[in-house]
Amino acid sequence: MQIFQGFLDALKGLWESSGFMQLTWQNYVMIVIACVLLYLAIKKQYEPLLLLPIAFGMLLVNLYPDIMGAPHINLVEIASIDDPAAKGHVIREIGGKIFYEDPTYGGLLYYLYQGVKLGIYPPLIFLGIGCMTDFGPLIANPKSFILGAAAQIGIFITFIGAIFLGFTPAQSGAIGIIGGADGPTAIYVTSKLAPELLGPIAVAAYSYMALVPIIQPPIMKLLTTKKERAVVMDQLRPVSKLEKIIFPIIVVIICAIVLPSAAPLIGMLMLGNLFKESGVVERISKTAQNELMNIITIFLGVTVGATATGTVFLTPKTLGIIALGLLAFCMGTACGLLFGKLMYKFTGGKVNPLIGSAGVSAVPMAARVANKVGQQENPGNFLLMHAMGPNVAGVIGSAVAAGVLLSVL
Amino acid sequence: MGENITLSLTILLTGFAVVFAVLLVLIGIIKAYGTAVYKVQNRRQLKKITRNADLPKAEREPEGEAYAADEVDEVDNDELIAVISAAVYSMYDSPKNIRIKGIRKAPSRSNAWRNAGISDNVRPF
Numbered sequence: 463m464q465i466f467q468g469f470l471d472a473l474k475g476l477w478e479s480s481g482f483m484q485l486t487w488q489n490y491v492m493i494v495i496a497c498v499l500l501y502l503a504i505k506k507q508y509e510p511l512l513l514l515p516i517a518f519g520m521l522l523v524n525l526y527p528d529i530m531g532a533p534h535i536n537l538v539e540i541a542s543i544d545d546p547a548a549k550g551h552v553i554r555e556i557g558g559k560i561f562y563e564d565p566t567y568g569g570l571l572y573y574l575y576q577g578v579k580l581g582i583y584p585p586l587i588f589l590g591i592g593c594m595t596d597f598g599p600l601i602a603n604p605k606s607f608i609l610g611a612a613a614q615i616g617i618f619i620t621f622i623g624a625i626f627l628g629f630t631p632a633q634s635g636a637i638g639i640i641g642g643a644d645g646p647t648a649i650y651v652t653s654k655l656a657p658e659l660l661g662p663i664a665v666a667a668y669s670y671m672a673l674v675p676i677i678q679p680p681i682m683k684l685l686t687t688k689k690e691r692a693v694v695m696d697q698l699r700p701v702s703k704l705e706k707i708i709f710p711i712i713v714v715i716i717c718a719i720v721l722p723s724a725a726p727l728i729g730m731l732m733l734g735n736l737f738k739e740s741g742v743v744e745r746i747s748k749t750a751q752n753e754l755m756n757i758i759t760i761f762l763g764v765t766v767g768a769t770a771t772g773t774v775f776l777t778p779k780t781l782g783i784i785a786l787g788l789l790a791f792c793m794g795t796a797c798g799l800l801f802g803k804l805m806y807k808f809t810g811g812k813v814n815p816l817i818g819s820a821g822v823s824a825v826p827m828a829a830r831v832a833n834k835v836g837q838q839e840n841p842g843n844f845l846l847m848h849a850m851g852p853n854v855a856g857v858i859g860s861a862v863a864a865g866v867l868l869s870v871l
Numbered sequence: 872m873g874e875n876i877t878l879s880l881t882i883l884l885t886g887f888a889v890v891f892a893v894l895l896v897l898i899g900i901i902k903a904y905g906t907a908v909y910k911v912q913n914r915r916q917l918k919k920i921t922r923n924a925d926l927p928k929a930e931r932e933p934e935g936e937a938y939a940a941d942e943v944d945e946v947d948n949d950e951l952i953a954v955i956s957a958a959v960y961s962m963y964d965s966p967k968n969i970r971i972k973g974i975r976k977a978p979s980r981s982n983a984w985r986n987a988g989i990s991d992n993v994r995p996f
């Protein structure tokens with residue numbers, strides 16, 4: 463009989479600790495959302511490298527919230543210091559009562575999340591990106607920087623929208639940075655300014671980056687004429703190895719002096735690029751762009767996804783963030799295009815304004831979209847390399863904009 | 872409301888001004904050093920061509936070689952030549968007078984190198 467009672471108690475304990483008793487309806491909704499995101503990542507291949515771990519982190523934390531639980535100390539009251547239960551524990555006396563400290567360790571993802579919270583992962587991702595980026599088109603045509611800067615205006619316009627929707631200035635800055643179309647920068651700024659919004663902002667940023675081929679073409683066609691889209695640009699001049707080596711050094715010196723808060727992002731980006739261009743540390747370069755970046759991507763994706771718990775994600779604020787993120791993206795694209803049109807006018811029709819849309823980072827997707835839309839008007843027009851200039855300038859521009867937000871807010 | 876407008880406009884103006892200023896400075900610097908590097912390299916190229924033209928015909932470098940030398944990754948080739956030379960030297964029992972005139976890739980008949988690579992990679996720690 464005693465054995466049967468023990469069996470029933472064990473079953474009851476298991477049932478009470480199971481997800482059926484612990485989870486709320488918000489968790490179940492989030493599990494469905496995570497499954498939809500997994501579907502988009504696997505079947506539709508929308509930014510799968512990040513969307514898949516983000517979605518899985520979201521799934522895990524809503525199935526077992528304690529996986530993100532922070533460590534804490536329980537105080538257990540005891541009758542005297544000699545109590546055998548207190549052996550090996552720290553003893554405290556509070557208000558005449560004696561307690562011993564019973565520490566509880568944090569969940570697995572809590573510890574991995576410290577890399578996001580402390581702003582470690584995004585700069586390391588930038589290191590890998592730097593190793594993979596060719597700044598040649600930008601060096602060959604430095605005017606591309608103007609388009610990279612213009613596309614960042616969307617960040618600041620969205621900031622205004624967020625302020626008027628009732629977000630705090632810090633939260634508005636984090637929401638605005640979605641318009642930079644740069645995942646690591648968005649995560650870095652949000653972790654510093656509004657860590658409570660990390661989940662919705664990361665999901666919005668990566669979703670919109672994946673949707674660049676759908677979001678940008680209608681804006682491109684709306685703001686440019688057929689004649690402008692058909693412009694064939696002159697071939698870029700070849701860039702020497704020496705120029706490519708000097709570039710990252712100069713950029714980091716200028717940016718870090720003017721905006722020290724942007725130094726972790728731009729510094730790592732340029733270090734990675736110097737690894738690549740110097741040609742003397744091939745092994746390090748390969749590690750940074752492959753193994754290191756892949757490891758950090760796993761940690762970053764899963765832990766950022768794990769911040770999207772039901773209670774945090776399912777609020778009207780998330781809808782606001784998603785709407786503002788779309789506005790940021792569209793405004794960035796539009797501003798880049800409008801500056802592209804200005805350059806078209808000033809150069810007497812030598813610049814195809816479509817390359818301005820690539821000023822939002824989203825490397826190399828935005829450049830590919832500019833190329834594709836250009837080829838719809840003139841199949842023999844290859845804008846890819848011309849669009850890569852503003853595209854990589856956008857990466858630097860969004861890091862500079864991030865530095866401005868971090869310094870001012 | 873007034874406070875929001877002030878803050879928004881401050882951020883918009885600061886962000887716009889700083890981002891453009893930094894990137895415009897970069898445009899100026901990149902253009903300047905791009906021109907300088909281009910001039911220096913052009914001058915060097917010109918010197919090489921002039922020197923080549925002064926030499927007797929038999930000693931002249933083949934045309935285009937001066938340019939190609941800049942493009943080729945010399946470090947990798949030097950390392951490869953050193954490794955192949957060392958291997959040849961050791962294969963022939965360290966002869967005193969050996970001179971490598973050229974290195975050409977032989978058609979692959981055996982997969983010995985591939986097997987060596989695989990065994991190196993899968994060797995337990």
